[in-house]
Amino acid sequence: MDRQFHFISGLPRSGSTLLSAILSQNPRFYAGMSGPIGGTFNTLLGELSGRNEYAVFVTDAQRQRLLKGLFDGYYGPEYTAEIVFDTNRIWCSKMRHLQLLFPQGKVIACVRNMSWIIDSIEQLIRKNTFQPSSIFNYQAGGTVYSRAEGLANGEGMVGAPYNALKEAFYGDETANLMLLQYETLVSDPAKAIAAVYDFIGEAPYAHDFENIIYQADEFDLRAGTPGLHEVRKKIAVRERMSVLPPDVFRRFENDTFWLDPSLNPRNVRVM
Incomplete structure (x- = not known):
């Protein structure tokens, strides 16, 4: 099947699973x-580099065919959708690769206030008190301060995709990039999804925002973090108090660079 590929990326705990669950209501889509x-892509790219003694026999054209073949091979005949959205936080750091492999492909980067991302992960850790999480390599020690520091550093679950997001936002391939705010997705899902359809050039579809179905309990349980990909049936804004100490919360509250038009020199679309 000659299918179209798009990509969902961005920050963790920012609505990528919810977005996928909504898009999957459209029978023409898979998300x-x-x-x-994403991980296989990175590994293959490394194995095709000069560190492999046989790389001398591999041309750039062959590299591109092999990398593109990953998608065709993985999304084989058992996937009947015409349009596939592949989700991985790595894609924001691979904008140039994606543009060359999939010129018509779009990248939708889900974003959210950074303080609330850290808070959301801390909430999960506290909810699963007796199950150390893969997020922290199943280590049972630490405090909210060490956890926030680990999440935010350049190799952390939040810091690494945040840096990748900025790389994409200020790079040369921004015509294929849209940022979708979690706050918009949950407060006005119809508006958010309409913007996604417009961005990818697809005709609108009547989604049911009060009957969202998604299930990844087995994966979350194996990761020691039940609820990691939980999606509520009905989309709604849920106000609550943060569990972060005030100094930890304030540390990240000014990191939402996408909200400042003066920091958007390439006019990236932000919904």
Whole structure:
């Protein structure tokens, strides 16, 4: 099947699973949680580099065919959708690769206030008190301060995709990039999804925002973090108090660079 590929990326705990669950209501679409293609892509790219003694026999054209073949091979005949959204936080750091492999492909980067991302992860850790999480390598020690520091550093679950997001936002391939705010997705899902359809050039579809279905309990349980990909049936804004100490919350509250038009020199679309 000659299918179209698009990509969901951005920050963790920012609505990528919810977005996938909504898009999957359209029978022409396939969208799921983060899958294995991103990591495999990186591994293959490394194996095709000069560190492999046989790389001398591999041309750039062959590299491109092999990398593109990952998608065709993984999304085989058992996937009947015409349009596939592959989700991985790595894609924001691979904008140039994606542009060359999939010129018509779009990248939708989900974003959210950074303080609330850290808070959301801390909420999960506290909810699953007796199950150390893969997020922190199943280590049972630490405090909210060490956890926030680990999440935010350049190799952390939040820091790494945040840096990748900025790389994409200020790079040369921004025509294929849209940022979708979590706050918009949950407060006005119809508006948010309409913007996604417009961005990818697809005709609107009547989505049901009060009957969202998604299930990844087995994966979350194996990760020691039940609820990691939980999606509520009905989309709604839920106000609550942060569990972060005030100094930890304030540390990240000014990191939402996408909200400042003066910091958007390439006029990236922000919904």
